[in-house]
Amino acid sequence: MASWKKKLQGLVAATLTPMTENGDINFSVIGQYVDYLVKEQGVKNVFVNGTTGEGLSLSISERRQVAEEWVTQGRNKLDQVVIHVGALSLKESQELAQHAAEIGADGIAVIAPFFFKPWNKDILINFLREVAAAAPTLPFYYYHIPALTGVKIRAEELLDGIQDKIPTFQGLKFSDTDLLDFGQCVDQNHQRQFALLFGVDEQLLSGLVMGATGAVGSTYNYLGKNTNQMLEAFEQKDFSSALNYQFCIQQFINFVVKLGFGVSQTKAIMTLVSGIPMGPPRLPLQKATREFTDSAEAKLKSLGFLFH
Ligand SMILES: CC(=O)N[C@@H]([C@@H](O)[C@H](O)[C@H](O)CO)[C@@H](O)CC(=O)C(=O)O
Structure with a gap:
């Protein structure tokens, strides 16, 4: 088994991809974005080009x-930069994996191909192995997000014996609400060799109780500080405070989900909270409405998440 310098833990922000009004990528604000995450949110790990980053639309x-x-911008500021390199084309995925290694990323992650789908664990592992092999020096994470990929192969099944097939396998990003499946992943991970990262922000406390070693999510872009308070309370076994933090975060997520919440709305909220322009999403996503942003702003203020 390869041994890596550092284990991915704590909060990982699933980054947005800033865009200009005419749909180009706005690279010029990424340096500012890094500083904002580190200084204002206390978040030092990022997951780039995933769902929140519209990776599959780029x-x-x-x-x-x-x-x-x-x-480049994260050098000497961020702890880890993990790049999502999943694609429908194995060749493209391999190209991106190789590129991530060349530029000095800290890890790569891959979702299951979702057009022609792997219909069993072995086929999925074969696909993942081919991608991982293109970057043999980088930790590899499987990004489990069945609601979006439609690939329902259970994570606990996939984990069983995976390091024999993928020697660089280092963990899982679990974006699902099935705590039976997640719990069984934790249970298998006796030696705690893998990072088991929970991906449903509104249920993170349950994930922590079940044994999550960290979390990847969209709300850590602008609620990282608050979520870190929950992690600290949990660490100190102050479960009542941890629950209060989780309830407060849930109140916000529950509110925006009822209005219609996704990447577009996350871009609008992040622009509002950080002051960094995230711009519109790319089609087929639609820009968040003014009404959404005004309502989200009022809610953030009423919950004490926004002061300006
Ligand atoms: C479906 C989805 O976008 N899930 C988000 C969550 O952070 C989600 O936005 C949050 O739990 C609110 O529902 C993340 O799991 C996605 C993510 O980490 C990514 O962008 O790669």
Whole structure:
């Protein structure tokens, strides 16, 4: 088994990809974005080009450039920059994996291909192995997000014996609400060799109780500080405070989910809270409405998440 310098832990922000009003990527604000995460949110790990980053809506060339900019701007500031390199084409995924290694990223992650789908664990592992092999020096994470990929192969099944097939396998990003499946992943991870990162922000406390070693999510872009308070309370076994923090975060997420919440709305909220322009999303996503942003702003203020 390869042994890596540092284990991915704590909060990992699933980064947005800033865009200009005419739909180009706005690379110029990524440096500011890094500083904001580190200084204002206390978040020092990022997950780039994932769902929140509209990774699958970007061209391969754009994905390479975005990855490069995060690695460059994050140098000596961020702890880890993990690049999502999943694609429908194995070749493209391998190209992105190789590129991530060349630019000095700290890890790569891959979702299951979702058009022609792997219909069993072995086929999925074969696909993942081919991608991982293109970057043999980088920790590899499987990004489990069945609601979006439609690939329902259970994570606990996939984990069983995976390091024999993928020697660089280092963990899982679990974006699902099935705590039975997640718990069984934790239970298998006796030696705690893998990072088991929970991906449902509104349920993170349950994930922590079940044994999550960290979390990747969209809300850590602007609620990282508050979520870190929950992690600290949990660490100190102050479960009542941890629950209060989680309830407060849930109140916000529950509110925006009822209005219609996704990447577009996350861009609007992040622009509002950080002051860094995230711009519109790319089609087929639609820009958040003014009404959404005003309502989200009022809610953030009423919960004490926004002061200006
Ligand atoms: C479906 C989805 O976008 N899930 C988000 C969550 O952070 C989600 O926004 C949050 O839990 C609110 O529902 C993350 O799991 C996605 C993510 O980490 C990524 O962008 O790669």
